[in-house]
Amino acid sequence: MSKDDQDVLATFGAADSRIDIDLGAIAHNWIYLDSKSSKNTRTAAMVKANGYGLGANDVGGALYKTGCRQFFVANLGEAISFRSHMDTINATDSQIMVLHGCQRGQEHDMRVYRLTPVLNDLEQLSRWRLFAQNANETMPALLHLDTGMTRLGFDPDQTDWLIENKQALNNLDITYVMSHLISGEITNGSANNVQKARFDEYHSFFAGMKASLANSGGIFLDTDFHYQMTRPGIAIYGVHPCGKDYALQQTDGLKPTVAWHARIIQVQNAPAGAMVGYGGTHKLTRPSRIATVGIGYADGYHRSLGSKAYVNILGHRAPVIGRVSMDSITVDVTDMPRNIMQKAETVALLSDLYSIEDMADDASTIPYEILTGLSQRANRRYADYL
Amino acid sequence: MSKDDQDVLATFGAADSRIDIDLGAIAHNWIYLDSKSSKNTRTAAMVKANGYGLGANDVGGALYKTGCRQFFVANLGEAISFRSHMDTINATDSQIMVLHGCQRGQEHDMRVYRLTPVLNDLEQLSRWRLFAQNANETMPALLHLDTGMTRLGFDPDQTDWLIENKQALNNLDITYVMSHLISGEITNGSANNVQKARFDEYHSFFAGMKASLANSGGIFLDTDFHYQMTRPGIAIYGVHPCGKDYALQQTDGLKPTVAWHARIIQVQNAPAGAMVGYGGTHKLTRPSRIATVGIGYADGYHRSLGSKAYVNILGHRAPVIGRVSMDSITVDVTDMPRNIMQKAETVALLSDLYSIEDMADDASTIPYEILTGLSQRANRRYADYL
Numbered sequence: 001m002s003k004d005d006q007d008v009l010a011t012f013g014a015a016d017s018r019i020d021i022d023l024g025a026i027a028h029n030w031i032y033l034d035s036k037s038s039k040n041t042r043t044a045a046m047v048k049a050n051g052y053g054l055g056a057n058d059v060g061g062a063l064y065k066t067g068c069r070q071f072f073v074a075n076l077g078e079a080i081s082f083r084s085h086m087d088t089i090n091a092t093d094s095q096i097m098v099l100h101g102c103q104r105g106q107e108h109d110m111r112v113y114r115l116t117p118v119l120n121d122l123e124q125l126s127r128w129r130l131f132a133q134n135a136n137e138t139m140p141a142l143l144h145l146d147t148g149m150t151r152l153g154f155d156p157d158q159t160d161w162l163i164e165n166k167q168a169l170n171n172l173d174i175t176y177v178m179s180h181l182i183s184g185e186i187t188n189g190s191a192n193n194v195q196k197a198r199f200d201e202y203h204s205f206f207a208g209m210k211a212s213l214a215n216s217g218g219i220f221l222d223t224d225f226h227y228q229m230t231r232p233g234i235a236i237y238g239v240h241p242c243g244k245d246y247a248l249q250q251t252d253g254l255k256p257t258v259a260w261h262a263r264i265i266q267v268q269n270a271p272a273g274a275m276v277g278y279g280g281t282h283k284l285t286r287p288s289r290i291a292t293v294g295i296g297y298a299d300g301y302h303r304s305l306g307s308k309a310y311v312n313i314l315g316h317r318a319p320v321i322g323r324v325s326m327d328s329i330t331v332d333v334t335d336m337p338r339n340i341m342q343k344a345e346t347v348a349l350l351s352d353l354y355s356i357e358d359m360a361d362d363a364s365t366i367p368y369e370i371l372t373g374l375s376q377r378a379n380r381r382y383a384d385y386l
Numbered sequence: 387m388s389k390d391d392q393d394v395l396a397t398f399g400a401a402d403s404r405i406d407i408d409l410g411a412i413a414h415n416w417i418y419l420d421s422k423s424s425k426n427t428r429t430a431a432m433v434k435a436n437g438y439g440l441g442a443n444d445v446g447g448a449l450y451k452t453g454c455r456q457f458f459v460a461n462l463g464e465a466i467s468f469r470s471h472m473d474t475i476n477a478t479d480s481q482i483m484v485l486h487g488c489q490r491g492q493e494h495d496m497r498v499y500r501l502t503p504v505l506n507d508l509e510q511l512s513r514w515r516l517f518a519q520n521a522n523e524t525m526p527a528l529l530h531l532d533t534g535m536t537r538l539g540f541d542p543d544q545t546d547w548l549i550e551n552k553q554a555l556n557n558l559d560i561t562y563v564m565s566h567l568i569s570g571e572i573t574n575g576s577a578n579n580v581q582k583a584r585f586d587e588y589h590s591f592f593a594g595m596k597a598s599l600a601n602s603g604g605i606f607l608d609t610d611f612h613y614q615m616t617r618p619g620i621a622i623y624g625v626h627p628c629g630k631d632y633a634l635q636q637t638d639g640l641k642p643t644v645a646w647h648a649r650i651i652q653v654q655n656a657p658a659g660a661m662v663g664y665g666g667t668h669k670l671t672r673p674s675r676i677a678t679v680g681i682g683y684a685d686g687y688h689r690s691l692g693s694k695a696y697v698n699i700l701g702h703r704a705p706v707i708g709r710v711s712m713d714s715i716t717v718d719v720t721d722m723p724r725n726i727m728q729k730a731e732t733v734a735l736l737s738d739l740y741s742i743e744d745m746a747d748d749a750s751t752i753p754y755e756i757l758t759g760l761s762q763r764a765n766r767r768y769a770d771y772l
Contacts, residue, residue, distance in 0.1 A: 014463035014495065016486060049684035049712050050763070074713040075680060077400035077763070099713070100402060100651045100680055104731070109400065120652050146654070150662040150670075151678055151708075151716055155654040182666050191666065265486045266506050268532070268541040276536040280568050280577065284536075292537055294461060294486055298435035298758035303751050322537075326435050326754055327460040327485070330537055345490070365689050368712060372684035373759065377436070377463070 009263070009345045015379040016294025016327075017262040017349075021054050022383045023062035025255035029236050030063050032254060036219050037226040044070035044212075046233030048078060048099065053372040054237060054258060057085040058382050063236075064091040072231060075100045076109055083113045095175075097142055099152070107131040111139070116175065118142040120152045122161070125168060132171035140173045143206070147179040147198040148191070163205040176212045176229055177203055184217025184225075185241040192221060217241040239367040244357040258356070258371070260349040260378075262295035262311075265328060267341065276330050277322025282307060288334045291318070293347055296327040300373035301349065302363040305329075309362050312348040314340050395649070395731045401765040402680025402713075403648040403735075407440050408769045409448035411641035415622050416449050418640060422605050423612040430456035430598075432619030434464060434485065439758040440623060440644060443471040444768050449622075450477040458617060461486045462495055469499045481561075483528055485538070493517040497525070502561065504528040506538045508547070511554060518557035526559045529592070533565040533584040534577070549591040562598045562615055563589055570603025570611075571627040578607055602627040625753040630743040644742070644757070646735040646764075648681035648697075651714060653727065662716050663708025668693060674720045677704070679733050682713040686759035687735065688749040691715075695748050698734040700726050 012018050034043040045068050046052070051059035060071060060082060071086075071094055073079045079098045086094045095116060101124040102110050102117040110117055111131070119125045119141050132139040146153030154162060162168060179199045183191050196213065203211050210228035216235035218225045220242060238257035240247030247253050270290050276282040293311065297303040306323040311331055321332045333341055350356055360367045398404050420429040431454050432438070437445035446457060446468060457472075457480055459465045465484045472480045481502060487510040488496050488503040496503055497517070505511045505527050518525040532539030540548060548554060565585045569577050582599065589597050596614035602621035604611045606628060624643035626633030633639050656676055662668040679697065683689040692709040697717055707718045719727055736742055746753045 009490070014461070014466055014492070016461045016463070049682075052712075053684070075400070075402045077402070077765075080400055103649065103651070104395070106400070121654060124652075148661060148666070149664070150654070150656045150660050150676055151711065151714060152652055155656060157655060182661065182664055263489065265489070266510075266538055268507060268536070269543060270536045270541060274536050275534060275568065278535070278568055280534070290536055296435075297755045298439070300759075303755045325537065326438075326758060328537060369683045369689045372712060372761075373686070375758075376762070379463075 013379045017299055017378040019378040019380045020259040022257050025257040026059055027062050027066040029254045030066055033219055033232045033235055037230055041226045042229045044229055044231045045236055046072050048074040049372045052237045053374045056082050061089050070095045072097045072099055076106050079115050080113050102128045116140045118144045120144045122158050129171050138171055138173050140175055142176045142178055143174050145179050145202050147195040149180055149182045174209050177206050177209045178212040181218050184215050234368055261346045262293045263346055264291050265294045266292045282322035291331045291333045293329050293331055295329055296325045298326045299377050300375045304363045310354045312351040312353040313344045317353050399765045403764040405764040405766045406645040408643050411643045412445055413448050413452040415640045416452055419605055419618045419621055423616055427612045428615045430615055430617045431622055432458050434460040435758045438623045439760045442468050447475050456481045458483045458485055462492045465501045466499050488514045502526045504530045506530045508544050515557050524557055524559050526561055528562045528564050529560050531565050531588050533581040535566055535568045560595055563592050563595045564598040567604050570601050620754055647732045648679045649732055650677050651680045652678045668708035677717045677719045679715050679717055681715055682711045684712045685763050686761045690749045696740045698737040698739040699730050703739050
């Protein structure tokens with residue numbers, strides 16, 4: 001066994017898998033995205049869903065050092081946790097925006113933790129404004145107008161009402177009017193232009209307010225989608241919203257931010273005709289060598305990857321055969337060079353031979369769900385930024 | 387709004403969702419499973435993968451009070467964490483067995499934390515035995531013989547060798563010889579009998595050693611599958627291994643152990659022709675009311691449930707339409723009685739109207755993956771046992 005491979009395994013600790021998160025790459029990606037728009041456009045960062053599964057606090061800290069001051073989370077719980085961390089590292093001037101708005105009973109915490117709710121309807125608006133009036137203060141907020149997603153944001157009727165009744169915004173400091181693209185990643189799609197036209201029309205009734213429309217996909221559209229703030233998410237985490245092929249065409253692209261390895265638990269011989277895994281779904285057609293690897297769907301390695309995915313063993317691709325178990329997978333290593341298997345103690349689940357885009361395709365989902373599904377059972381290591 | 391509903395929402399805290407875990411039901415299920423086999427058969431408990439996602443420490447504590455003394459985890463990391471907790475609650479006589487065996491460099495921790503590795507091949511056996519010899523102690527272990535799964539356990543050649551060379555077991559106290567069923571849940575399947583016959587043949591060469599073969603599925607097979615220890619997992623957590631239909635036929639069944647609710651973030655009107663969600667995959671055919679609920683695939687609500695699942699709003703089923711987002715889903719509540727929607731602030735994601743089996747079917751997976759995928763973003767509440 002080589003010293004190198006010993007070193008790899010030592011980093012697993014008592015776990016059977018390891019997730020490496022490259023904060024330097026995350027910082028690089030944010031700087032790259034920031035460079036795509038003009039100096040008058042600020043670049044925020046999505047750190048919701050625990051920083052797309054990679055750790056909101058660590059990601060937030062790295063991005064703050066890079067210059068990012070505007071962060072989005074989904075709800076109050078995430079916001080409180082994130083604010084507490086950012087205060088701890090003296091990143092007190094971070095603006096933290098809460099996408100789900102101010103829900104009933106959350107007004108007090110919104111103020112105490114210096115949060116900016118994204119107001120999605122008249123109910124949320126009225127609640128936050130009433131609280132501001134009673135406190136005799138001006139409270140910050142974003143105004144989210146729906147332009148075609150029918151998910152969050154003022155619906156057309158409520159938007160029309162608001163345009164006619166702007167005094168409903170008294171006591172509020174609307175820092176941005178925003179909307180959200182339904183398919184920003186489709187660079188030649190007409191849906192983006194339809195949404196943009198609707199957004200511009202709405203925006204014209206709120207003269208003087210700054211605006212925000214672009215998610216990661218929107219950043220790669222024309223610069224007139226950028227307005228005064230962009231809100232990248234997935235691209236910060238190294239996944240191009242427009243897909244891997246599009247990303248490969250770019251000269252100065254995004255860097256992958258996550259590596260994922262797992263321990264080989266056992267290697268065994270099996271005769272032709274033997275069945276592998278639950279349900280005996282995979283029948284061996286030849287005498288085989290099977291490596292069992294300590295990663296399963298409880299780790300976020302999707303069950304749908306069974307008999308589809310590949311792993312990387314010291315530079316060689318090997319297929320996952322049979323079903324994914326809760327804690328393990330079975331890999332056909334019959335064709336692996338013997339000297340490779342003598343050295344190998346771990347496999348790479350994500351690598352240059354099998355990207356997160358490849359994994360998402362094989363799992364019939366999108367890289368976002370792979371990232372946010374990474375479980376806490378792995379030994380997580382952060383490569384520090386700066 | 388009714389006082390009842392106010393109380394429900396208050397229990398969310400700052401989160402947008404809540405997971406209730408009923409430790410009393412978990413204890414009930416274990417007692418029920420224990421009653422299926424004779425007094426000479428001990429009933430262990432699978433608490434690997436953080437207790438199938440529900441919290442290994444809480445589950446382990448409840449089961450210990452119920453009388454369970456034998457626990458299985460997947461790997462050393464889980465074992466150390468679980469032993470530390472069980473010692474804290476004075477459950478020091480718990481036997482903790484590690485399914486992935488003793489990996490390189492783990493010998494010392496195995497002994498310090500009083501763990502029993504499941505030895506899956508000659509490499510693991512030799513490592514543990516050498517350590518025992520050097521320590522001049524007898525070390526406990528289980529011997530796992532593969533009988534047809536080709537995943538973990540001594541392969542046929544190594545088993546034959548071991549039968550001829552039983553002195554290789556010197557210095558080890560083999561508490562059980564075990565194997566694992568590939569389809570124990572198929573009660574009329576011949577595969578179980580084939581595995582059992584092979585297991586009995588192997589076992590005959592290890593006279594005097596206790597044996598274990600049955601997972602949850604095996605418990606519902608003939609009692610001669612039970613031997614001296616059963617190892618239920620999924621059934622403890624309230625999911626019948628043989629499926630919901632089979633479970634309904636049982637008079638004294640398993641109880642569900644988990645409830646899952648999420649907050650309604652916004653309710654909006656949308657005209658006929660409007661598109662809902664990412665990609666605009668769902669087109670409304672009539673003027674509609676859409677409720678956006680604060681649960682998404684980052685919470686473990688599978689993305690594959692988009693346009694398939696149902697939620698329960700105060701006793702009424704409503705369909706999820708469009709894609710599942712990272713943090714939210716969209717629900718068609720057009721047909722909901724107006725008085726229901728005036729009261730409703732939350733929805734039930736799992737309920738008697740939509741079980742975990744229903745959800746798994748709609749997500750094209752199995753309940754195990756739903757359970758282990760439940761994320762930490764929810765507010766988790768435990769109903770105490772005793």
